[in-house]
Amino acid sequence: MAFQKHILCIGAGYVGGPTMAMIALKCPQYKVTVVDINPRRIAEWNSDLLPIYEPGLDDVVKTARGRNLFFNTDVEKGIQEADIIFVSVNTPTKTFGAGAGMAADLQYWEKTARQIRENSDSPKIIVEKSTLPVKTALAMERILTSDSKVPFEVLSNPEFLAEGTAIRDLENPDRVLIGSRETESGLKARAELVAVYANWVPKEKIITTNTWSSELSKLVSNAFLAQRVSSINAISALCERAEANVSEVSRAVGMDSRVGSKFLNASVGFGGSCFKKDILNMVYLCRFYGLSEVADYWEGVVKINEYQKERFVMNMLQAMFNTLAGKKICLFGFAFKADTGDTRESPAIFIAKRLCEERAHLMITDPKALDNAKTDLKGVVGDIEYVADPYTAASGCDAIAVMTEWKLYKELDYQKIYHSMVKPAFIFDGRNILNHQTLFDMGFNVFPIGKPPLTHFKRES
Ligand code: UDX
Ligand code: UDX
Numbered sequence: 001m002a003f004q005k006h007i008l009c010i011g012a013g014y015v016g017g018p019t020m021a022m023i024a025l026k027c028p029q030y031k032v033t034v035v036d037i038n039p040r041r042i043a044e045w046n047s048d049l050l051p052i053y054e055p056g057l058d059d060v061v062k063t064a065r066g067r068n069l070f071f072n073t074d075v076e077k078g079i080q081e082a083d084i085i086f087v088s089v090n091t092p093t094k095t096f097g098a099g100a101g102m103a104a105d106l107q108y109w110e111k112t113a114r115q116i117r118e119n120s121d122s123p124k125i126i127v128e129k130s131t132l133p134v135k136t137a138l139a140m141e142r143i144l145t146s147d148s149k150v151p152f153e154v155l156s157n158p159e160f161l162a163e164g165t166a167i168r169d170l171e172n173p174d175r176v177l178i179g180s181r182e183t184e185s186g187l188k189a190r191a192e193l194v195a196v197y198a199n200w201v202p203k204e205k206i207i208t209t210n211t212w213s214s215e216l217s218k219l220v221s222n223a224f225l226a227q228r229v230s231s232i233n234a235i236s237a238l239c240e241r242a243e244a245n246v247s248e249v250s251r252a253v254g255m256d257s258r259v260g261s262k263f264l265n266a267s268v269g270f271g272g273s274c275f276k277k278d279i280l281n282m283v284y285l286c287r288f289y290g291l292s293e294v295a296d297y298w299e300g301v302v303k304i305n306e307y308q309k310e311r312f313v314m315n316m317l318q319a320m321f322n323t324l325a326g327k328k329i330c331l332f333g334f335a336f337k338a339d340t341g342d343t344r345e346s347p348a349i350f351i352a353k354r355l356c357e358e359r360a361h362l363m364i365t366d367p368k369a370l371d372n373a374k375t376d377l378k379g380v381v382g383d384i385e386y387v388a389d390p391y392t393a394a395s396g397c398d399a400i401a402v403m404t405e406w407k408l409y410k411e412l413d414y415q416k417i418y419h420s421m422v423k424p425a426f427i428f429d430g431r432n433i434l435n436h437q438t439l440f441d442m443g444f445n446v447f448p449i450g451k452p453p454l455t456h457f458k459r460e461s
Contacts, residue, residue, distance in 0.1 A: 007031065007082065008032075008035065008078045008084070009034045009129070015130075018052075019129065020034045021057065028064075029068075031070070032069050033081070033082070035073060036073065038073075052340075057167055060167060083122075084127060087116075088159075091277075093277050102280045102284040103284045104133050109136070113126075113140050113143040116152075120152070126155070129159055133215070133284075134285060137154045153189035154181075156211050157177065157178050163272065163336075163337065163342055175207050178214065181210070190208055194208065223298055223301065225275070227298075227301045233266055233269065233305070237307075237450070268309060269305045270347075271336030271348075320398065328360070329397060330390075331351070332403060339406075346403070347403065349377070352384070353377070353380055361384075362383065363385050364387070391413075397422065398425070401430055402428070405433045409433060410433050414438070426446075427439055440454035
C-alpha cells in the first residue's frame, strides 16, 4: 500500500516513542518511522520488552508495529523519506559554561537540525516536540535555511502527556497545541499538522497560536503544575506545625471551582524529567530579559521542592531519636511517580543519598524502577540493597518510607510487615497513601506529610 504521508520522529524516548505509536495507531494511512542514535533503544522498541514501562503502550505498539510503525537507526534515510519530521531528542539542563544548571543544553537539538538540512532534498515540515527555550524555532529555521536547497517550515507542537497515563493522554488529550509562523507557508504547514491530529482529536481541542506562544505555553504549563505541588507542599509544613490536616485543607481549597482539585496532593516532592528543568529554563529566560523579580518568583517553586525533600529526611531523623546510623530503612518505591519505571529527578534519589550520609542501611524496593535505581545510586557510599519483594525488603527494618504512590503499597499486609520489623517500627508516608489510623492501631508510629503524627510514645519531650 502506498502511504499518504511519511512521518519521521528523531528520538525514541519517553515522548517520541509513545507519541508516534499513537499517531501510527490512529492513522494507518501514514507511514510513521522512529529513529534514534542509540541502537539498543531501537532494538528494544522492536522487541517484546519495550524500553519504557507505560500502561497500554504494549498493545498500541503491537497493533501498529510492522504495519505502519517502524523503528530503526537510519536517521539519514528517514530524513530523506519524510514529509513531516518530529524532533524529540533530549534537551537536558546544561552542565557546563554559561547558564550551567539552568539553561537547556541544545547541542543535540542543533546537531539534529544540521543533519536534517544535510539530508533533505524535498520540502519538509519540522515539528519541535522537545521542550525548548522560547525562540528555539528561530534558531532551527536559521540553521535549516542557511545554505539549503529546499524550503522548511518549523512548527512547535509541545507534548503534554504525563508518564504513567501517556496512552490515555495521547488518545484523549485536553488539547493539542500547534504553533507556527503566521505567514502563508506557515499557516499551510500548520493546517497539515492539524490534519494529522484531526484523525482522532476533536477539532475544538486542537488550538493554534504563533510559534513563541506555543513554545512558552509548554514551559508555563509545567511551571503552573509544579507550582501547585510546591504550594501544597509548603502548606504541608505549616499544617504539621499548626495541627491542621493537609488533605482536609487541599479538599476544602480544591472544591473552589476557580482553584480546582487536581495536583493538590502533598508529597515528598515532585520529580520527573520536566518540572525542574522547564522551570529553571524559564527562570534563565527571565533573567536573560532582565526580569529578576519574575525569575525569583518561579525559582521559589524549585526551592520549595528542595526544602520539602530535605524536610522529609529531617523529620525522619528527629522522629527516630536523632540518629539513623546503622538503622535499616526500607524505601517503598523509587520511581518519581506511580505506573512508570522512570526515576529521573525522583525525590527518592535525593532521600536515599541523604539517608546514606546519615549512615542508614537502605533496602530499596520498586515494581518497575529497580534497575534505574541501581544506576542512579551507583558510586554512592553506603549500604544499599535492592529487593523486588516488599515483604522481604521491609523485614528487619526500623522504618519504611513511602516514596512512590504505587497502588500495590496500599494493599500490602501491614500486620505481617509490622511483625517482621524492629520495634519501635516507623512508617513515613511520603505520599499520604496509607491508612494511617489502621497502621497506628497495629503498633506503627506513623508520620504522614502535613498531618499530625500518630505515635505510641507516651511522654512528651
Ligand atoms: C522529551 C523531550 O525531548 C524533552 O525535551 C522533554 O522535556 C521531555 O520529553 P524524553 O523523550 O523523555 O524527552 O527523552 P529521552 O527518553 O532521553 O529520549 C530522547 C532520545 O533521543 C534518546 O533515546 C536519545 O538516544 C535520542 N537522541 C538524542 C537522538 O536520537 N539523537 C541525538 O542527537 C540525541
Ligand atoms: C509532567 C506534565 O504533567 C506533563 O503535562 C508534561 O508533558 C511532562 O511533565 P510527568 O512529569 O510525567 O508530566 O508527571 P506528573 O503527573 O506531572 O507528575 C510530576 C511530579 O509531581 C511527580 O513526581 C508526581 O508524583 C508529583 N505530584 C503530582 C505531586 O507530588 N502531587 C500532585 O498532586 C501531583
